[in-house]
Amino acid sequence: MTDKRDDDLIAGRASAPTPPNAEQEARDHAIQVRKRQKSRALVMALMLGAFVLLIFAISIVKIAAGVAP
Numbered sequence: 001m002t003d004k005r006d007d008d009l010i011a012g013r014a015s016a017p018t019p020p021n022a023e024q025e026a027r028d029h030a031i032q033v034r035k036r037q038k039s040r041a042l043v044m045a046l047m048l049g050a051f052v053l054l055i056f057a058i059s060i061v062k063i064a065a066g067v068a069p
Helices: 004-011 022-065
Strands: none
16 A cells, blocks of 8 residues: 555656644744744834933024024
8 A cells, every 4th residue: 555655756746745743843833933023113113212211302492502593
């Protein structure tokens, strides 16, 4: 008795068997990707906030010094 993989090999079609935990590995990979995306988004948000605060502080100092029009 031959199974489907043997028939594929005989016919010249090499089909790799799907590992039973491939779905779990794909889910784990997707979770890791989302975590990295979330951490990058958080860093970018903090950097943008710091930039806005810097521009605001520079504007306040310029206004207080009378440099701004």
